[in-house]
Amino acid sequence: MDAHGLVKRFGEITALDGVDVRVEGGRVQGLLGPNGAGKTTLLRILFGLVRPDAGSVRLLGEQLDTSDARLPDGVGGFVEDPRFYPYLSARRNLKLLSELDEVRSAARIGEALELVGLADTADRRVGGFSTGMRQRLGLAAALLREPALLLLDEPTVGLDPAGVREMRALLRKLADGGTAVLLSTHDMAEVDDVCDGVTIMRSGRVVWDGTVQRLRAEAPAPDLRLCTSNDARALEIARGHMGVTAVSDQREGLVVSAEDGRLDAYVLALGQAGIAVRRLELLAAPLESMFFALTGSGSDTGAELDAA
Amino acid sequence: MAYSASERGLAETSAAPRRHARFAGVGRSWRVEMAKLISQLPLRILAVACLLAPIVFVVVINSQSAVPADTLFGRWVHASGFAIPLVVLGFAGSWGFPVLTGVVAGDMFASEDRHGTWKTLLSRSCSRSDVFVGKVLAAATSVAVLVLLLCVSSLVAGVIGVGAHRLVGLSGTLLSPGRCLGLVLASWAIALMPVLAFTSLALLLSVATRSGIVGVLGPPVIGTVMLLLSLVGGGEIVRTIMLATAFDAWHGLFTEQAYLGPVVEAAVVSAVYAFVCLAVAWRILRRRDFAGVPGGARPGWALPTRAVAASAAAVALLAVLANVGPTAITSKRLEAAINTTFDNLTILQQELLGRAVPANRSLSSGANCRRHGGGTSNSGPGDDWVCTITIVVPPPRPDTIEVTYDVRVRPNGCYTTEGPPSFIGQRVLPGAHGALNPLFQFDGCFNTT
Numbered sequence: 001m002d003a004h005g006l007v008k009r010f011g012e013i014t015a016l017d018g019v020d021v022r023v024e025g026g027r028v029q030g031l032l033g034p035n036g037a038g039k040t041t042l043l044r045i046l047f048g049l050v051r052p053d054a055g056s057v058r059l060l061g062e063q064l065d066t067s068d069a070r071l072p073d074g075v076g077g078f079v080e081d082p083r084f085y086p087y088l089s090a091r092r093n094l095k096l097l098s099e100l101d102e103v104r105s106a107a108r109i110g111e112a113l114e115l116v117g118l119a120d121t122a123d124r125r126v127g128g129f130s131t132g133m134r135q136r137l138g139l140a141a142a143l144l145r146e147p148a149l150l151l152l153d154e155p156t157v158g159l160d161p162a163g164v165r166e167m168r169a170l171l172r173k174l175a176d177g178g179t180a181v182l183l184s185t186h187d188m189a190e191v192d193d194v195c196d197g198v199t200i201m202r203s204g205r206v207v208w209d210g211t212v213q214r215l216r217a218e219a220p221a222p223d224l225r226l227c228t229s230n231d232a233r234a235l236e237i238a239r240g241h242m243g244v245t246a247v248s249d250q251r252e253g254l255v256v257s258a259e260d261g262r263l264d265a266y267v268l269a270l271g272q273a274g275i276a277v278r279r280l281e282l283l284a285a286p287l288e289s290m291f292f293a294l295t296g297s298g299s300d301t302g303a304e305l306d307a308a
Numbered sequence: 309m310a311y312s313a314s315e316r317g318l319a320e321t322s323a324a325p326r327r328h329a330r331f332a333g334v335g336r337s338w339r340v341e342m343a344k345l346i347s348q349l350p351l352r353i354l355a356v357a358c359l360l361a362p363i364v365f366v367v368v369i370n371s372q373s374a375v376p377a378d379t380l381f382g383r384w385v386h387a388s389g390f391a392i393p394l395v396v397l398g399f400a401g402s403w404g405f406p407v408l409t410g411v412v413a414g415d416m417f418a419s420e421d422r423h424g425t426w427k428t429l430l431s432r433s434c435s436r437s438d439v440f441v442g443k444v445l446a447a448a449t450s451v452a453v454l455v456l457l458l459c460v461s462s463l464v465a466g467v468i469g470v471g472a473h474r475l476v477g478l479s480g481t482l483l484s485p486g487r488c489l490g491l492v493l494a495s496w497a498i499a500l501m502p503v504l505a506f507t508s509l510a511l512l513l514s515v516a517t518r519s520g521i522v523g524v525l526g527p528p529v530i531g532t533v534m535l536l537l538s539l540v541g542g543g544e545i546v547r548t549i550m551l552a553t554a555f556d557a558w559h560g561l562f563t564e565q566a567y568l569g570p571v572v573e574a575a576v577v578s579a580v581y582a583f584v585c586l587a588v589a590w591r592i593l594r595r596r597d598f599a600g601v602p603g604g605a606r607p608g609w610a611l612p613t614r615a616v617a618a619s620a621a622a623v624a625l626l627a628v629l630a631n632v633g634p635t636a637i638t639s640k641r642l643e644a645a646i647n648t649t650f651d652n653l654t655i656l657q658q659e660l661l662g663r664a665v666p667a668n669r670s671l672s673s674g675a676n677c678r679r680h681g682g683g684t685s686n687s688g689p690g691d692d693w694v695c696t697i698t699i700v701v702p703p704p705r706p707d708t709i710e711v712t713y714d715v716r717v718r719p720n721g722c723y724t725t726e727g728p729p730s731f732i733g734q735r736v737l738p739g740a741h742g743a744l745n746p747l748f749q750f751d752g753c754f755n756t757t
Contacts, residue, residue: 010597044427044598044599047431049597049599065435069430069436070434070435070438071431071433073433078428079431080427081424082428083424084423084425087348096343096344100337100340100432100433100434101433102332141428
């Protein structure tokens, strides 16, 4: 997949402002960004649901016709929450969708349902499905197209922890089998777990693009919460240590940031000063810190994103 | 690039395979849309209603002596089973067909918005044009099948419940059962043209408003407004462009000298409506971004308010223009039609009374029609027409008899007469095994094109 120079405006709102994204076969590319960054608009353009004002898209070597788009064979996925006809069963929904793809194999539908764990509920009407079940069905619908390119928008939303693990394992397996995956997500742990590369967007622009390893390497020191027997004295000691930043936290203790070596020295200094360290916990992982730094999101925003 | 075009079999193709692929996409979309329609309760209910309504109608008609005399052929429902499908066609043309098209097609596009399934549908191997054409064809197929079901059901119910007897046509001649069958089927086929145009209208409303309610209720409301507009004035221009009037095009098949002008008009008007509605609908769909509600903006009331105001203004303008232009209802046309019908019905009455009428015998009569309250203008539709028919009785007892009918003339060129019982006799002919007196009240139609 190769999207180049994509621009999309909705009235006075610029949703995308010259976005370039490229995904290669056998790789999972994470698409990150806060709400309103333009991730969903980008996916909608890739599916031909939204026409860009400028730029071009090539999917599996085929130029996407934005006037009367027909999604190339081999491209599958979903954008936002997958939707189906509520008055039909899951199996019937897949049957109709596969009819549109000219795939008339009942066996393949059964396999897809089995793979996403919906075999037992396949004959129930979709109207009664939970969000997680719809997510699974969405993936089954995408898999019916035997995708060489999989475009997914937050596929683990609504899934239970076991479902999340299964979904991530499946995506990794598909990528290992040669499928290119573009995975829009809010979850940094998902990026860390599944993705090979990351594209971070902010206000309709790509602000960072590269591998997960590079993102980790460039990530700033993590924020830690430090609770001691004497926080005021611990703050004074921190000011005397190079490379250690500490501020008093309104809720509890101090928020400390330092690279590992300097943090070790600081903690030892606290012990020597007779200050007991009661708790030292990670507030934001390195990747999250990087995300917040790149997107200008605060930790509150981070909490909101995680919740989403 | 991870995959080249040739690797995935997506290399440049020639025009013929592309065309084939396009038709294949439309075919797949049509099959899917048909499957979705058939799965939904409203279509199933409609199918059952189309099947059972004529049967219930015949049962009710057979259980009472009253007849739906206000509808063309309504007074003959006890006399011939072929009157049943024509009465049903008359009812359906007034409101049934617009309701049917609204229910089938009005939610076709809007339901994708309601269920949020546009993105699901368009993320498969079908283009927007494939989906659009597939939906249009599925709506047309479903509507055509329902109309056929209603036609066959009413025809069978009429033939079985009443009998395949001869039917009195709109010029007073008796039509044989075989001819009746052909004319009934032809009439329903003609009515299918405006039905499909109304289907296009429902599809346009569904695409443009994204509201199933507007799509479903729009066609019957617009149909009723069109019907009222075609009734308020005598001008032919507005009446002709009203799609609802195309449902009357079949009347000319049942006169002694069949006239097909209204059929041609109906075909042209229906085609124009269908083309314009589908072209506008496709333009809206093709240009649409399926982007949810960007920026949290919510659709306001400005556009619907403007649309309602523009529609109201258009209706008001058409109402004003309804009287503009020449009227096709003239005393000359009415006199010719009513004279022929009266002559034929008089002969039929004599036959029903058991009196021998020589073959090819005709009555020597003439009609003179004028409007009671029409001032100097003896033209235009109304219920104040009076027609005096002068009958010249041949030797051996030569005489001149005048009979005066009150006549109601409709804008579509059909009329209903009511004569004086003192001369015409009662509703049922004495000694004719309960046969209706054809001259008591009679209907007829004349060409308005």
